[in-house]
Amino acid sequence: MTLEVPAEPRPDCPLCPRLVAYREENARQEPGWFNGAVPSFGDDNARLLIVGLAPGRTGANRTARPFTGDWAGDLLYATLERYGFSEGTYRADPGDGLTLHDAMITNAVRCAPPQNKPIGAEMANCRPFLAARIAALPKLKVMIALGRIAHENTLRALGLRPAAFKFAHSAEHLVEGPQGPLTLIDSYHCSRYNTNTGRLTEPMFHDVFEKAKARL
Numbered sequence: 751m752t753l754e755v756p757a758e759p760r761p762d763c764p765l766c767p768r769l770v771a772y773r774e775e776n777a778r779q780e781p782g783w784f785n786g787a788v789p790s791f792g793d794d795n796a797r798l799l800i801v802g803l804a805p806g807r808t809g810a811n812r813t814a815r816p817f818t819g820d821w822a823g824d825l826l827y828a829t830l831e832r833y834g835f836s837e838g839t840y841r842a843d844p845g846d847g848l849t850l851h852d853a854m855i856t857n858a859v860r861c862a863p864p865q866n867k868p869i870g871a872e873m874a875n876c877r878p879f880l881a882a883r884i885a886a887l888p889k890l891k892v893m894i895a896l897g898r899i900a901h902e903n904t905l906r907a908l909g910l911r912p913a914a915f916k917f918a919h920s921a922e923h924l925v926e927g928p929q930g931p932l933t934l935i936d937s938y939h940c941s942r943y944n945t946n947t948g949r950l951t952e953p954m955f956h957d958v959f960e961k962a963k964a965r966l
């Protein structure tokens with residue numbers, strides 16, 4: 751008998767020793783923070799899934815909601831509102847009452863990694879949860895991968911070889927998911943670094959969401 755992997759790992763998931771140690775270190779330093787595997791956020795009937803890399807230490811790792819409380823979230827949540835995927839006002843706090851409609855946000859790696867850099871074994875350990883997350887969305891049609899690592903992990907979670915799908919900002923890839931055909935759209939990650947350096951501008955990010963809207 752094989753045990754089914756849940757779409758959401760337990761907050762105290764033990765699978766990655768380095769990330770468990772980092773969670774424990776963060777919990778010692780900041781006992782009021784969440785410091786666990788951050789659950790996905792959004793609509794269980796979403797047609798759009800946004801896949802990020804991993805929780806930021808002072809963002810989602812602190813607040814327990816993806817992209818909440820750090821720079822990347824400001825742009826992501828503003829964009830979700832602009833394209834009608836949210837209701838309420840984002841205030842960088844899970845208690846802000848914001849809800850997502852037709853969209854969900856998850857991360858390829860659910861625990862905050864040191865320096866925002868998960869290692870290969872951690873991505874592999876967390877991939878079954880990503881695969882289960884994707885499979886648990888019955889109406890899913892479009893995925894947006896934020897950054898190359900999210901792109902590669904999403905493809906691997908679908909059992910596909912990343913080498914066959916070249917990452918490029920705003921590129922669209924037709925893939926087969928458990929629900930049927932899916933469109934995977936790539937974006938540069940909406941990180942502070944990428945927006946400060948101009949690698950990702952607001953119009954570039956909007957372009958990705960325009961494409962996603964058109965495919966829904």
Ligand code: SF4
Nearest residue numbers: 763766787861875876
């Ligand atoms: S990164 Fe994923 S697999 Fe690793 S400990 Fe966290 S939840 Fe578990």
